[in-house]
Amino acid sequence: MTRLSLIATTAAVLLSTTALVQAQERGGIMTYGRYADSMFLDPVLNDANVDIWILSNMYDTLLLPTDDGQSVQAGLATDWSVSDDGLMVTLTMRDGIMFSDGTPITTDDVIWSLDRARNPDNGIWNFLLAAVSEVTAPDDKTIEIKLAQPDPAILPALSVFNAAIMPKAAFEAMPGETDLEKATAFAEKPIGSGPFVFDSWERGSTLKLVKNAHYWADGEDGEKLPYLDGVTFEVIPDDATRILRVQSGELDGAELIPFARVKELQDDPNINMELFPSTRVADIIINVRPELAGEANPLSDVKVRQAMNYAANKDAIIQVVTFGVGTPTSSFMSSTTPLHTGEGAVFPYDLEKAKQLMSESGYPDGFSASILTLAGNQDELGIATALQQMWSQIGITLEIQQVDNATRTDQYRAGTFDMRAGAWTNDIADPNQITSYFAYSPTIDALHSGWKSEEVDSLFEASQSELDTTKRAEQYARIQEIFNQDGPTVLLYETPYPVALQDNVKGFNQIPLGNNIFREAYLEKE
Amino acid sequence: MSMTAFLGRRLLQLVPTLIFILIVVFVLVRLLPGDPASAVLGDRALDADVERINRELGLDRSLPVQFVAFAKQVFTGNLGNSIAMKIPVTQLIRDRLPITMLLTFMAAVIAIVFAVPLAFVAALKRDRLPDSAIRGAFQVGLSMPVFYVGLILLTVFGAKLRWFPVGGYGDGFLDHIYHLFLPAVTLALSLSAILMRNLRSAIIGVVDAEYVTFARAKGLRSNLILFRHILRNALISTLALFGLSIGTLLGGAVITETVFAVPGAGRLMVDSIYGRDYPVVQGLTIALAVLVSVTFLLTDILQAWLDPRVTK
Numbered sequence: 001m002t003r004l005s006l007i008a009t010t011a012a013v014l015l016s017t018t019a020l021v022q023a024q025e026r027g028g029i030m031t032y033g034r035y036a037d038s039m040f041l042d043p044v045l046n047d048a049n050v051d052i053w054i055l056s057n058m059y060d061t062l063l064l065p066t067d068d069g070q071s072v073q074a075g076l077a078t079d080w081s082v083s084d085d086g087l088m089v090t091l092t093m094r095d096g097i098m099f100s101d102g103t104p105i106t107t108d109d110v111i112w113s114l115d116r117a118r119n120p121d122n123g124i125w126n127f128l129l130a131a132v133s134e135v136t137a138p139d140d141k142t143i144e145i146k147l148a149q150p151d152p153a154i155l156p157a158l159s160v161f162n163a164a165i166m167p168k169a170a171f172e173a174m175p176g177e178t179d180l181e182k183a184t185a186f187a188e189k190p191i192g193s194g195p196f197v198f199d200s201w202e203r204g205s206t207l208k209l210v211k212n213a214h215y216w217a218d219g220e221d222g223e224k225l226p227y228l229d230g231v232t233f234e235v236i237p238d239d240a241t242r243i244l245r246v247q248s249g250e251l252d253g254a255e256l257i258p259f260a261r262v263k264e265l266q267d268d269p270n271i272n273m274e275l276f277p278s279t280r281v282a283d284i285i286i287n288v289r290p291e292l293a294g295e296a297n298p299l300s301d302v303k304v305r306q307a308m309n310y311a312a313n314k315d316a317i318i319q320v321v322t323f324g325v326g327t328p329t330s331s332f333m334s335s336t337t338p339l340h341t342g343e344g345a346v347f348p349y350d351l352e353k354a355k356q357l358m359s360e361s362g363y364p365d366g367f368s369a370s371i372l373t374l375a376g377n378q379d380e381l382g383i384a385t386a387l388q389q390m391w392s393q394i395g396i397t398l399e400i401q402q403v404d405n406a407t408r409t410d411q412y413r414a415g416t417f418d419m420r421a422g423a424w425t426n427d428i429a430d431p432n433q434i435t436s437y438f439a440y441s442p443t444i445d446a447l448h449s450g451w452k453s454e455e456v457d458s459l460f461e462a463s464q465s466e467l468d469t470t471k472r473a474e475q476y477a478r479i480q481e482i483f484n485q486d487g488p489t490v491l492l493y494e495t496p497y498p499v500a501l502q503d504n505v506k507g508f509n510q511i512p513l514g515n516n517i518f519r520e521a522y523l524e525k526e
Numbered sequence: 527m528s529m530t531a532f533l534g535r536r537l538l539q540l541v542p543t544l545i546f547i548l549i550v551v552f553v554l555v556r557l558l559p560g561d562p563a564s565a566v567l568g569d570r571a572l573d574a575d576v577e578r579i580n581r582e583l584g585l586d587r588s589l590p591v592q593f594v595a596f597a598k599q600v601f602t603g604n605l606g607n608s609i610a611m612k613i614p615v616t617q618l619i620r621d622r623l624p625i626t627m628l629l630t631f632m633a634a635v636i637a638i639v640f641a642v643p644l645a646f647v648a649a650l651k652r653d654r655l656p657d658s659a660i661r662g663a664f665q666v667g668l669s670m671p672v673f674y675v676g677l678i679l680l681t682v683f684g685a686k687l688r689w690f691p692v693g694g695y696g697d698g699f700l701d702h703i704y705h706l707f708l709p710a711v712t713l714a715l716s717l718s719a720i721l722m723r724n725l726r727s728a729i730i731g732v733v734d735a736e737y738v739t740f741a742r743a744k745g746l747r748s749n750l751i752l753f754r755h756i757l758r759n760a761l762i763s764t765l766a767l768f769g770l771s772i773g774t775l776l777g778g779a780v781i782t783e784t785v786f787a788v789p790g791a792g793r794l795m796v797d798s799i800y801g802r803d804y805p806v807v808q809g810l811t812i813a814l815a816v817l818v819s820v821t822f823l824l825t826d827i828l829q830a831w832l833d834p835r836v837t838k
């Protein structure tokens with residue numbers, strides 16, 4: 001065999017094996033289009049989804065959320081257990097783990113990071129670790145977390161971004177007096193132990209991450225993850241431009257594709273239009289205070305709210321607003337949330353029943369009310385317009401007020417609104433976060449609606465330290481039953497996260513909590 | 527008045543203008559409903575967190591106290607830190623404003639390159655086919671929304687023909703110019719239409735002026751008449767219009783930067799207003815006000831040079 005033909009044969013064999021095995025390929029930079037830039041890359045002091053959803057690529061946690069976002073798996077810790085009385089979590093640290101700068105991760109770093117994350121003066125996420133009373137390390141492999149009271153959500157809490165393990169020495173060496181000043185300096189060039197390392201950041205334009213050579217996890221091929229050499233995030237606020245850049249091949253992927261464009265991209269042979277399961281729910285939040293602006297509030301009448309729920313044709317709204325991509329919510333929490341109960345729309349469309357309920361209510365002749373929507377948000381405007389028409393049939397005249405987010409939040413917090421369109425995504429693989437905000441009145445007055453149920457409040461408080469999983473499930477089932485039936489919402493739909501990817505992008509995942517996971521992503525060579 | 531005195535007077539006029547802008551922007555952003563803490567933290571903010579952050583930012587103090595603190599900062603060249611991004615506003619302005627300036631400058635150049643020759647053709651062929659065709663085309667350009675023009679250009683020259691990148695800013699100066707070409711054309715479109723119309727009428731006015739007839743009668747070469755007499759005189763009013771349009775151009779940059787994903791000051795401004803990021807809005811407004819004022823000043827100087835009567 002000549003040398004040339006030997007090479008040709010070898011190449012042919014290699015090519016065919018590659019095609020058969022579909023092995024993860026290494027190398028390459030994946031470019032990803034985001035709708036907005038990150039603001040502050042500190043896991044504890046950040047405030048918004050734009051940060052949260054990429055922090056997990058740079059920072060690592062003791063435990064990681066599973067791909068379905070419902071449970072936890074090993075992270076920097078390989079083993080974990082909760083004591084029978086629920087007052088102690090013991091974790092075993094993985095061997096040989098390092099920060100991206102090559103310094104070993106010690107129990108000191110873990111204790112310091114968790115203490116910083118649970119400090120009530122630090123950021124808005126410390127409530128996730130509120131049950132923790134002390135973090136100690138009996139030896140250099142073991143972490144003991146003492147709890148003041150049992151917390152069934154403590155394991156998922158350890159997988160949330162704010163519980164990321166940071167290098168104590170590097171952080172403390174930063175200039176500045178206060179934690180915020182040090183964090184500001186640190187977050188300009190953060191060091192973590194996630195699959196990727198911060199490389200450079202041109203604000204409003206590009207954020208570049210490169211492979212962390214010291215990352216602990218192995219890929220399918222037995223070598224260290226990640227497969228990619230790096231990820232470059234590009235900020236493209238305009239939806240149409242973001243899509244154009246994927247179509248022109250300039251981007252490997254883009255997030256938040258408008259539902260209106262999903263079908264078109266599904267039909268594009270070069271694009272893989274992914275719809276990742278999410279915890280995102282859309283609803284209408286109703287102010288149920290007995291009086292509004294000195295007048296009796298018809299929305300405080302539970303029959304009125306139930307009539308509004310029955311008169312809202314969810315399937316039609318899903319068709320009009322999400323172009324069929326969504327499904328009706330069967331509870332206030334998404335079906336991907338642990339301990340979710342229910343099936344199908346809570347209030348299936350029934351105009352007759354709605355009219356009946358209205359006639360039995362204190363407002364048989366109807367009334368006028370307003371709804372706040374986010375200016376420029378087509379989904380919310382679509383929902384409001386559809387409801388305007390649907391509710392007119394039960395005598396409710398709906399006035400749509402389009403405002404910007406800060407204005408809306410202001411009215412919301414002041415309790416001066418009638419109704420508002422809302423959307424929610426969980427940050428933790430547990431039903432406690434959404435329930436605390438939606439149903440438990442002491443947190444934010446049940447979404448600032450003024451709704452209160454003594455039974456829900458006490459069930460929630462009990463569930464917060466209930467270790468018996470069956471009992472806890474029962475508590476959540478009852479909470480959902482009460483809230484769904486007479487709560488301050490019109491339950492609409494849940495939707496997946498639409499991400500457009502080039503056909504050769506494999507292994508990328510956006511988990512139901514929203515985090516973009518690039519650690520096992522790779523670019524298949526054509 | 528001498529040119530120096532004229533300049534001195536114009537520079538002095540800048541001071542009260544800037545102080546006025548300082549006060550107006552300070553009051554205006556605070557008149558907007560909502561506060562930075564709620565805007566940044568969103569729906570999930572607990573009352574305690576909102577109060578804590580507003581206290582940390584000094585927003586719980588009275589407006590006059592806040593204004594004095596702000597004015598002190600400004601006069602020491604410190605514009606404070608962004609609330610959302612937590613980095614100095616001066617750093618943000620230094621990073622983002624040059625991008626918008628480059629975009630605006632390119633748009634101005636493109637607008638002039640299109641408008642001046644076409645205005646001449648249109649004026650000299652008044653009411654004939656070239657005139658109608660040019661005016662018609664510019665009318666279309668003037669009446670189309672900026673974001674729509676931008677998307678068409680992106681789709682055709684970016685995604686379909688692939689002559690230009692679909693947005694972004696690129697690396698290195700030449701790459702920046704390449705990336706900014708389509709956005710600059712988009713931004714230039716309406717300005718060139720305005721300039722062309724104005725210059726066309728000015729030329730028509732000048733062509734019929736007695737001094738041009740006199741120049742012709744003297745037997746001057748037509749090129750000389752065109753540049754020395756017609757263009758120089760016709761440009762005076764167009765130049766004033768051009769200077770005034772810089773503010774509009776900067777406004778248009780906001781939309782253009784969003785469509786083309788250009789990380790300029792326009793987009794930063796919009797994001798900061800939505801996020802109630804007071805220090806960024808204030809700092810950026812001051813920077814833009816200085817920029818526009820300087821442009822006006824340069825226009826005035828140029829006008830004075832073209833027409834010495836201006837300084838009188």
